[in-house]
Amino acid sequence: MKTNTWQEYEQEMLQHTTGYTVTEFKGRGSYETRPFKRLRKAQEWYRLVKKSSPDSKILIYAVCQPPNRQLTVSLPVSDFRYELNLV
Helix, strand or coil: CCCHHHHHHHHHHHHCEEEEEEEEEECCCCCEEEECCCCCHHHHHHHHHHHCCCCCEEEEEEECCCCCCCEEEEEEEEEEHHHHCCC
8 A cells, every 4th residue: 555644654554553562761761661462451551650650751652563564663652542542
């Protein structure tokens, strides 16, 4: 499929989501990453971290494996999309 916009590219990638990761910035090049199979579990972890540390820098990524790529593609899932369960 040929994509013309970033929205079309993102939508195509999200159709091939294999899981999710929650990545938290720990400072100066240090990150903690947790894998999840389901978005709901990733959201729960995100909310738990944000509740205990509201200023934490944390993000959910969709891990995508489209059939035309050998490597996975990780796309950040923005706050409003997973809060509203649009993914």
